[in-house]
Amino acid sequence: MKPSIKGIAINTFRESARNKMFYLLVFFGILFALSSKLVSFLTLGDAMKVLKDTGLAAINFFCVLIAIFTGINLVYKEIEKRTAFNILSKPVSRDEFIIGKFLGLALTMLTALGAMAVIFFAFIALSGGGFDPGIALYFLMLFLELLVIVAISLLFSSFTTPILSFIFTVSLYLIGQIMWTYNEFRSYITVPLWRKLTQALYYLLPNLSKFNIKNDVVMGVAAHPWTILFSVLYALAYVLALLALTILIFRRREFQ
Amino acid sequence: MIRGRWLALAAIGSLLLASGMQGRYDSTVNYFGDRNAFVSLPSGRTLQVLSFGYRNLAADLLFIWSIQFYSTYNITNRFDFLERIYDAVTDITPRYREPYLIGALIMVLEAKDVPMALRLLEKGSRAIPDEWLFDNDAGYYCYKYLKDYKRAERYYNLAAAKPGAPNFLKRMKAHLVYMSDDPQTAYRMWLDLYRSARSVLEKDSARNHLYQIRAENDLPQLQAKIAEFRQRFKRYPASLAELAGSGFVRAVPPDFYGKEYLYDPLLGTVSAARTFRWKQR
Amino acid sequence: MKALEIKGLKKSFRSNFLIRKYDILKGIDLDVEQGEIYGFLGPNGAGKTTTIKCVMGLLAVNAGEILFDGQPAATPAARRRIGFLPENPYFYDYLSAREFLFFSASLFNISAAAVKDKVEILIHRVGLSGHEDLKLRKFSKGMIQRLGLAQALINDPDLLILDEPFSGLDPIGRKDLRTLILSLREQGKTIFFSSHILQDMELMVDRVGIILDGAIRRQGKLSELISRSTQYYEVVCDHIAEKQLAHIQANFACRDGQFILTLASDADINQAVESIIHNNGRIVAVNPVKMTLEDIFFSEMTGGVFQAPTSRSNGTGGPHRPAKTGDSR
Numbered sequence: 001m002k003p004s005i006k007g008i009a010i011n012t013f014r015e016s017a018r019n020k021m022f023y024l025l026v027f028f029g030i031l032f033a034l035s036s037k038l039v040s041f042l043t044l045g046d047a048m049k050v051l052k053d054t055g056l057a058a059i060n061f062f063c064v065l066i067a068i069f070t071g072i073n074l075v076y077k078e079i080e081k082r083t084a085f086n087i088l089s090k091p092v093s094r095d096e097f098i099i100g101k102f103l104g105l106a107l108t109m110l111t112a113l114g115a116m117a118v119i120f121f122a123f124i125a126l127s128g129g130g131f132d133p134g135i136a137l138y139f140l141m142l143f144l145e146l147l148v149i150v151a152i153s154l155l156f157s158s159f160t161t162p163i164l165s166f167i168f169t170v171s172l173y174l175i176g177q178i179m180w181t182y183n184e185f186r187s188y189i190t191v192p193l194w195r196k197l198t199q200a201l202y203y204l205l206p207n208l209s210k211f212n213i214k215n216d217v218v219m220g221v222a223a224h225p226w227t228i229l230f231s232v233l234y235a236l237a238y239v240l241a242l243l244a245l246t247i248l249i250f251r252r253r254e255f256q
Numbered sequence: 257m258i259r260g261r262w263l264a265l266a267a268i269g270s271l272l273l274a275s276g277m278q279g280r281y282d283s284t285v286n287y288f289g290d291r292n293a294f295v296s297l298p299s300g301r302t303l304q305v306l307s308f309g310y311r312n313l314a315a316d317l318l319f320i321w322s323i324q325f326y327s328t329y330n331i332t333n334r335f336d337f338l339e340r341i342y343d344a345v346t347d348i349t350p351r352y353r354e355p356y357l358i359g360a361l362i363m364v365l366e367a368k369d370v371p372m373a374l375r376l377l378e379k380g381s382r383a384i385p386d387e388w389l390f391d392n393d394a395g396y397y398c399y400k401y402l403k404d405y406k407r408a409e410r411y412y413n414l415a416a417a418k419p420g421a422p423n424f425l426k427r428m429k430a431h432l433v434y435m436s437d438d439p440q441t442a443y444r445m446w447l448d449l450y451r452s453a454r455s456v457l458e459k460d461s462a463r464n465h466l467y468q469i470r471a472e473n474d475l476p477q478l479q480a481k482i483a484e485f486r487q488r489f490k491r492y493p494a495s496l497a498e499l500a501g502s503g504f505v506r507a508v509p510p511d512f513y514g515k516e517y518l519y520d521p522l523l524g525t526v527s528a529a530r531t532f533r534w535k536q537r
Numbered sequence: 538m539k540a541l542e543i544k545g546l547k548k549s550f551r552s553n554f555l556i557r558k559y560d561i562l563k564g565i566d567l568d569v570e571q572g573e574i575y576g577f578l579g580p581n582g583a584g585k586t587t588t589i590k591c592v593m594g595l596l597a598v599n600a601g602e603i604l605f606d607g608q609p610a611a612t613p614a615a616r617r618r619i620g621f622l623p624e625n626p627y628f629y630d631y632l633s634a635r636e637f638l639f640f641s642a643s644l645f646n647i648s649a650a651a652v653k654d655k656v657e658i659l660i661h662r663v664g665l666s667g668h669e670d671l672k673l674r675k676f677s678k679g680m681i682q683r684l685g686l687a688q689a690l691i692n693d694p695d696l697l698i699l700d701e702p703f704s705g706l707d708p709i710g711r712k713d714l715r716t717l718i719l720s721l722r723e724q725g726k727t728i729f730f731s732s733h734i735l736q737d738m739e740l741m742v743d744r745v746g747i748i749l750d751g752a753i754r755r756q757g758k759l760s761e762l763i764s765r766s767t768q769y770y771e772v773v774c775d776h777i778a779e780k781q782l783a784h785i786q787a788n789f790a791c792r793d794g795q796f797i798l799t800l801a802s803d804a805d806i807n808q809a810v811e812s813i814i815h816n817n818g819r820i821v822a823v824n825p826v827k828m829t830l831e832d833i834f835f836s837e838m839t840g841g842v843f844q845a846p847t848s849r850s851n852g853t854g855g856p857h858r859p860a861k862t863g864d865s866r
Contacts, residue, residue: 007643011629018631042320045354050316057313081627086688089593089621090644091613177308212309219312219351255595256550 004092005100012104016070017111025069026112029062033120037127048129049218055123056135056214059116060142064173066112067105067146071153072165074101075250085255094251102154102243109146113139134217137228144235145211149173151242152206158250176208206238297340300347307348315349319358326362335367342376346383353387356380360393370401381414391415392425395432405436423449423458434469443469464532467512471528474509478517478526481505492524538607540696540727541569541592545601548587561587563751564601569696569729569744574722576742576759577731578834583748585731586624589700593621605696617645620689624700626681630674634665634684637673641688652691659687664713678705686717697721699730703737715741735830745830747837754837762833770800770825772809777818785809795821 016022036054040047075098078084087097117139125131152172156165179202186198210231213223298306307314322341326334342359346352357380360373374397380390395411398404409432416425427449434442443466450462478496481504485493493499496508496519511517517526546565549558562584569575579585590596592603594611603610605619628637635656642652660669663683668676676684682705689697697718703711711734718728718741732738738745739759746756755762772787775795782789787798787809798809803825810820 003643003646003648007640011632011640015629015631039316039320042324043316043354044323044358049312049352050320053312053316057310060310082623082625083627083629085593085595085621085623086626086628086641087644088595089616089619089623090641090692091617091646092644093613174308178305181305209309215309215312215349219349221351252597254597255590 002096004090005096005103008087008092008097008100009103009107012074012101013107013111015104016108022066022070022108022112025062025066026115029059029066029112029116030119032058032062033116034123037123048124048127051127052124052129052132052135052218053214055120056138056218059113059120060214063109063113063116063142063146064149067109067149068153068166068169068173070108071105071150072157072162072169074105074154075157076160076162076165079253079255082255088255094253095247098154098158098243098247098250102151102239105150105154106147109143109150113143113146132217134213134220134222137223138214138217141211141213141228141231144232145208147239148176148206148208148235148242151239151246155242155246155249158246158253172206173208176206177212178209179205179207180209207234210234297337297344300344303344303348311348312352315345315352315355318345318348319352319355323358326366335369338363338367338369339372339376343379346376346379350383353380353384353389356383356390357393360397364397364401370397373397386419388415388418388421388425391418392421395428399428399432399435405432408432409436423454427458427461430465434465439469439473443473463512464530467528467530468532470512471517471531474511475517475526475528478505478509482524482526486524492521494521495519496526538571539568539604540571540573540606541567541575541610541729542604543567543588543592543601544604546588546591546598546603547600548584548591548596549599561751562591565748565751565753567746567753567756569727571727572722572725573727573743574718574741575727575729576738576745577729577748578735578738578745578830579731579748580838584751585748586700588748589698589731592698593619617692618695620692620694620697622682622685622689622697622699622702624704626685628673628681628684628688631672633670633672634660634676634687635669637684638688638691641691645692647692655691659690662690662717663687679707679710682706682710682714686714690721695726697726697728697730699728701732702730703732703734711737735834739830747834749837755833759830762830768825768827770803770806770823772798772800772806772813772823773821774798774813774818775821777813777816781816781818782813785812 033055036051036058039054040051043050075084078087084097088094117136121131121135124135149169153165153169156168160168182198182202182205186195186202189195189198210227216223303314303318304311318341322345326338328334338359342355342363345355345359356376360376363369363373363376374394377390377394377397380387381394384390391411391414395408395415398408398411402408409429412425412429412432415421416429426445430442430445430449433445446462446465446469450459450466453459453462478499481499482493485499485502485504489502493502496516499505500508508516511528513529515529518529519526543565546562547560548562549560551558565584565588567577577585577588587596591598592605592610594616598611605615608615610619629640632640638656638659639649639652642649642656657669660666663686665680665683665687668680673681673684682702686699686702689699702714706714715737718730721728742759744756744758745762747754773795777796779791779796782796782798785798785808787800787805789796789798791797800806800809806823810823813820
């Protein structure tokens with residue numbers, strides 16, 4: 001990897017690692033995950049299920065939050081504070097800048113999720129749940145989902161303000177979560193033009209529900225290997241598309 | 257410029273006034289009236305979508321809430337939406353077992369509505385066909401509360417056929433057949449269980465059932481024959497052997513263990529050496 | 538081959554969603570020779586920073602070309618040999634000085650190992666020794682400026698482009714920077730910088746380009762620009778009455794009891810001096826006054842031909858401090 005991309009990536013990671021907000025969010029993620037023990041006391045029957053459900057939900061929620069917040073600020077801050085000038089005035093192309101930023105974000109998410117995952121695994125083991133490889137698989141899927149979210153927020157951050165980036169990214173995330181119902185609703189549309197359009201939209205919008213295997217994992221429903229493979233490839237392809245689009249937009253960006 | 261301490265006093269005073277007004281407002285307005293907030297609980301399907309991927313958690317929380325809610329005895333009319341709530345929970349995550357079982361339990365014990373419970377349990381059976389617990393519980397409720405032994409037997413039949421079903425289900429079924437006054441079939445089933453018993457406990461238990469059925473079958477017949485004898489000879493037979501010898505019975509049937517039944521010549525009653533009160537009606 | 542060449546550079550901005558276009562640069566033509574110090578001078582809003590951003594590829598040009606050593610300048614390849622310091626620089630405040638310089642080096646695909654010594658040397662050279670591990674958020678403006686210079690030099694560039702490098706520096710800082718730039722020229726580097734502080738420019742530059750309203754008004758060697766303009770002379774005297782000076786063909790002003798006569802040519806000096814002495818006056822000083830850069834600058838600003846102001850000297854023979862004596866209409 002070119003030192004310039006690596007340098008930008010590591011620097012981006014460093015920015016998060018030295019940011020108090022980041023640590024706060026990770027801390028709260030872990031806190032809420034551990035508080036799942038309290039929730040599990042309230043249920044009748046399978047307490048371990050509730051513990052896993054609540055814990056994974058907390059980790060999911062906070063990681064998504066971290067992904068969105070670090071992503072939307074990233075490029076925007078560089079442009080606002082003009083730190084981007086320092087980088088782009090060097091022999092660094094706009095492509096390298098975006099790729100480096102993305103890799104730095106990916107590294108950040110890996111660290112956040114990794115920390116939460118390790119602690120949660122230990123927690124489950126101590127609570128008598130042993131090691132559930134399904135949960136490990138879920139964390140992998142979650143990581144891929146986070147990469148998509150990060151790529152989306154990076155895209156918006158490259159051309160609009162943080163507030164709008166936030167709104168767009170959150171909207172796409174929520175839509176992505178319910179895409180599994182999309183085709184069902186689509187079946188009610190009769191006008192051919194709209195049918196074609198909505199079909200195209202189905203593939204354009206991010207289908208994030210495929211990564212959300214936490215419900216199945218806790219229920220003990222096994223994932224089909226092909227399904228997993230296709231999900232992984234989907235994530236990589238979608239991220240690639242987003243990055244390409246971001247680079248295209250960013251290349252035309254003027255720095256007044 | 258207003259002095260700082262006046263401002264602080266004004267802040268506190270105004271807040272107290274606002275609280276007071278809120279209280280007065282509340283006394284004039286009834287927030288829920290007779291309507292429970294759960295009239296507008298969305299259907300399970302809607303909740304599935306609205307949970308934005310946190311389906312399991314949503315079901316868990318609703319379930320936990322319901323347990324707390326239904327354990328609170330001072331809430332009146334709290335069973336109005338019982339079925340609706342448990343339908344919602346089980347629709348969000350159909351493969352989550354506890355809500356079916358606990359919900360049915362609450363419906364039977366607290367709301368005293370067994371048919372509602374049976375509907376919920378059957379829903380569970382459809383959602384998780386491999387689970388024997390649902391039919392087991394349904395069978396039990398039919399047996400204990402509805403006293404509908406035929407129906408209970410059907411449930412136990414279903415349960416016993418499911419993978420992982422424990423042996424005692426078959427025994428329950430046999431017992432229920434017995435309870436529904438079909439001693440021949442019951443006897444056959446117990447014989448089957450006796451032969452396939454894997455532990456001493458199971459064997460003993462089967463034997464006891466067989467003894468009882470036999471006794472219950474034989475004793476009334478013997479008693480009838482004794483009555484006939486009395487009619488003929490104007491006295492009770494001195495012993496069962498005499499009864500046999502007089503030709504009213506071909507032979508005196510032994511009990512299941514091959515021993516003689518007990519006979520009291522003064523009262524003219526036959527009884528079994530041991531009695532098992534299976535029939536608790 | 539010229540170090541930097543800009544031909545017919547045009548740049549306009551469109552206000553968001555408005556049809557109106559704002560032409561910022563209306564056709565810039567300038568060139569910078571190898572190994573010289575070039576001063577880029579102009580008022581606020583003239584287009585200095587816009588021009589520089591076009592050179593660095595931060596803005597896209599609408600027309601014209603920019604060449605570095607004969608090759609297009611706004612490319613990563615060209616930027617490999619250019620060092621750039623932006624106006625009011627802002628660096629990642631969560632890094633330390635040393636970390637920042639290593640990061641800057643990595644952007645040139647220079648590994649950390651290769652540049653380890655260089656970083657230490659540069660830190661020392663810009664006067665930041667002792668502050669290498671301090672986080673940038675604790676740096677003062679002057680320190681940031683120095684660090685900016687260090688990061689502009691990290692790749693040992695052939696051309697340095699500095700946007701307002703003197704802003705925010707105290708007099709010591711300015712002197713250090715002047716010394717540094719001069720030494721860089723000794724090393725054979727080319728320096729192109731914009732500034733408002735005309736005195737500093739005057740002391741250092743080889744050539745000057747004056748930009749006004751999006752176009753270059755004047756460009757050339759400083760000595761030529763200044764010597765092309767009329768020099769004049771000042772004769773400072775006292776112990777004389779005003780009416781005794783009236784016959785001398787000169788403007789004069791009075792200050793602190795002294796009279797300052799402005800003479801158009803050196804031929805008139807002797808005559809004036811004799812006249813004063815004849816009237817028992819005392820000659821305090823005879824100063825040749827060259828036009829300063831500021832004069833040229835303001836003359837361009839106001840669009841008029843240069844007119845010698847009525848008084849320049851402060852009467853004590855000290856450094857010339859131009860007194861704006863009103864519009865030269």
